[in-house]
Amino acid sequence: MKLLNAAQIRQWDAFTIEHEPIVSLQLMERAANACTRWLLQHTLADVYYIFCGKGNNGGDGLAIARLLYNSGKTAKVFILESDAKGSEDYISNFNILHHLSAIPIYQLRSEQDLPVIPESCIIVDALFGTGLNRGLTGLAAQLVQHLNNAQAPTIAIDIPSGLFCDQSSRGQSVIRARHTLTFQVLKMAFLIAENEPFFGLVHLMDINLLPAFPDLVSTPFHIINQALVQRIYRPRAAFAHKGNFGHALIIAGSYGKTGAALLSTRSCLRSGAGLVSVHVPEKSVAIMQTGAPEAMVLPDADATTITRMDYEPDPFSAIGVGPGIGTGIKTRFFLRELLERETSSLVLDADALNIIAENPELLNLLRPGSILTPHPKEFTRLFGTQEDDFKKVEVAISKAMEFNVVIVLKGHRTLVALPDGTGFFNISGNAGMAKGGSGDVLTGMLTSLMAQGYSSKEAAIMGVFLHGLAGDFAATARGMDAMIATDIIEHIGKAFEQLF
Ligand SMILES: NC(=O)C1=CN([C@@H]2O[C@H](COP(=O)(O)OP(=O)(O)OC[C@H]3O[C@@H](n4cnc5c(N)ncnc54)[C@H](OP(=O)(O)O)[C@@H]3O)[C@@H](O)[C@H]2O)[C@H](O)CC1
Numbered sequence: 341m342k343l344l345n346a347a348q349i350r351q352w353d354a355f356t357i358e359h360e361p362i363v364s365l366q367l368m369e370r371a372a373n374a375c376t377r378w379l380l381q382h383t384l385a386d387v388y389y390i391f392c393g394k395g396n397n398g399g400d401g402l403a404i405a406r407l408l409y410n411s412g413k414t415a416k417v418f419i420l421e422s423d424a425k426g427s428e429d430y431i432s433n434f435n436i437l438h439h440l441s442a443i444p445i446y447q448l449r450s451e452q453d454l455p456v457i458p459e460s461c462i463i464v465d466a467l468f469g470t471g472l473n474r475g476l477t478g479l480a481a482q483l484v485q486h487l488n489n490a491q492a493p494t495i496a497i498d499i500p501s502g503l504f505c506d507q508s509s510r511g512q513s514v515i516r517a518r519h520t521l522t523f524q525v526l527k528m529a530f531l532i533a534e535n536e537p538f539f540g541l542v543h544l545m546d547i548n549l550l551p552a553f554p555d556l557v558s559t560p561f562h563i564i565n566q567a568l569v570q571r572i573y574r575p576r577a578a579f580a581h582k583g584n585f586g587h588a589l590i591i592a593g594s595y596g597k598t599g600a601a602l603l604s605t606r607s608c609l610r611s612g613a614g615l616v617s618v619h620v621p622e623k624s625v626a627i628m629q630t631g632a633p634e635a636m637v638l639p640d641a642d643a644t645t646i647t648r649m650d651y652e653p654d655p656f657s658a659i660g661v662g663p664g665i666g667t668g669i670k671t672r673f674f675l676r677e678l679l680e681r682e683t684s685s686l687v688l689d690a691d692a693l694n695i696i697a698e699n700p701e702l703l704n705l706l707r708p709g710s711i712l713t714p715h716p717k718e719f720t721r722l723f724g725t726q727e728d729d730f731k732k733v734e735v736a737i738s739k740a741m742e743f744n745v746v747i748v749l750k751g752h753r754t755l756v757a758l759p760d761g762t763g764f765f766n767i768s769g770n771a772g773m774a775k776g777g778s779g780d781v782l783t784g785m786l787t788s789l790m791a792q793g794y795s796s797k798e799a800a801i802m803g804v805f806l807h808g809l810a811g812d813f814a815a816t817a818r819g820m821d822a823m824i825a826t827d828i829i830e831h832i833g834k835a836f837e838q839l840f
């Protein structure tokens with residue numbers, strides 16, 4: 341699914357008005373109705389303090405005030421005054437409300453006008469939406485601070501006021517909402533980690549914008565959804581045999597970190613590969629054969645670390661390397677040797693990435709189509725510090741292009757950055773997965789998918805989606821606090837079932 345920017349969303353609005361057709365005031369009414377229904381269903385307050393700017397976001401707020409009043413609620417409206425005369429639909433809604441006279445309207449012209457906000461009310465933030473084109477200053481910034489200091493919860497309409505859709509809002513005055521009721525589609529701002537304090541829980545309000553529009557525009561960003569992954573997924577043929585599903589190799593573990601090897605191997609086994617081998621330090625062999633009897637074990641010559649490749653890499657259709665291997669000198673030599681040899685595509689994770697970060701020339705040895713799976717800290721070690729998280733997305737994509745690899749930048753909204761310059765955000769998964777071992781599970785899954793012949797793009801998109809979905813099932817079964825990486829593995833099967 342395409343991730344549209346603010347300008348494209350406004351064009352979609354205009355497209356719907358022209359082709360449905362619907363007059364824009366009615367589209368605003370549709371939007372306000374959706375928000376009002378949500379407020380009536382999900383909030384218990386009997387008074388709503390509705391703060392409006394003078395654009396269409398403010399127009400939404402005025403319409404919501406009227407609809408809440410019609411449903412028996414008390415609404416008070418506060419207008420952030422400015423020299424602007426107001427958008428057409430704002431003015432229409434203002435006139436309707438003015439004639440109604442039952443809803444008090446207060447004009448905010450200076451700091452003295454900022455109202456005392458009772459704890460028991462609900463604040464509705466309809467100051468600025470997708471039309472924000474500069475940071476908030478003056479009274480607008482003071483009002484935002486005033487609302488953020490209030491005890492009452494804030495519900496933002498479309499996007500928290502002051503938050504830019506498509507660029508960083510670092511250092512800006514932004515509303516901190518408990519919930520955001522956003523129209524039709526997610527905005528990029530909601531997928532970026534640094535914005536977490538602002539948008540709270542995001543709820544999509546379907547306002548029936550015409551579905552034909554997104555096909556008419558191009559965008560570098562996409563959201564990974566079930567439909568996309570279903571298109572990638574290839575059901576297993578009934579007459580297939582294990583030879584049809586590739587042979588995956590996991591290279592992982594060191595003394596005290598055999599668990600990482602076990603998690604990667606188990607998740608690899610659970611993700612469909614025909615055969616799975618695992619290269620571990622010699623001392624880990626018994627643990628691996630007991631913990632993952634379906635896998636074949638290639639013991640390292642060294643007792644406690646990965647040091648040598650005493651086997652030919654040719655039979656393996658994909659190799660995952662890194663979980664728990666450490667960054668010792670022999671392991672570093674091993675990784676260089678692996679990168680220099682002609683092998684199938686690699687999935688590089690954890691300490692493999694840390695070794696590369698310390699020896700950046702190794703980046704030039706990466707085989708095209710390899711997948712790198714850094715978490716934000718590993719990403720910084722590899723590619724330096726960026727001034728904000730939007731920049732991080734930009735750098736991930738430019739590095740994917742430069743080295744012709746797929747970069748999976750892990751996080752709550754994992755980004756799959758592709759060498760063709762596009763980026764795919766994953767929206768499955770939950771905070772219960774923010775625990776040791778989750779990344780090892782992803783490495784195993786990606787290696788398994790690559791081994792089966794999925795391209796690195798397909799494997800990365802499908803893998804992060806299934807990993808998150810398995811995590812969501814694990815959270816349902818065990819709870820976010822109690823769930824562990826093994827629970828994610830246990831639910832990979834159920835995640836696959838959603839693709840049939
Ligand atoms: N697209 C949809 O699905 C629908 C959206 N709706 C709602 O409309 C808003 C977008 O409305 P818009 O009028 O385009 O913009 P805003 O209300 O966000 O902003 C209005 C004007 O405010 C000025 N502005 C921008 N930044 C600042 C600032 N930092 N300080 C002061 N003023 C600012 C700017 O005008 P200028 O002339 O001053 O540049 C904006 O134009 C969307 O978010 C939805 O809530 C529809 O109701 C339904 C469909």
Ligand SMILES: [K+]
Binds near residue numbers: 465469
């Ligand atoms: K808003």
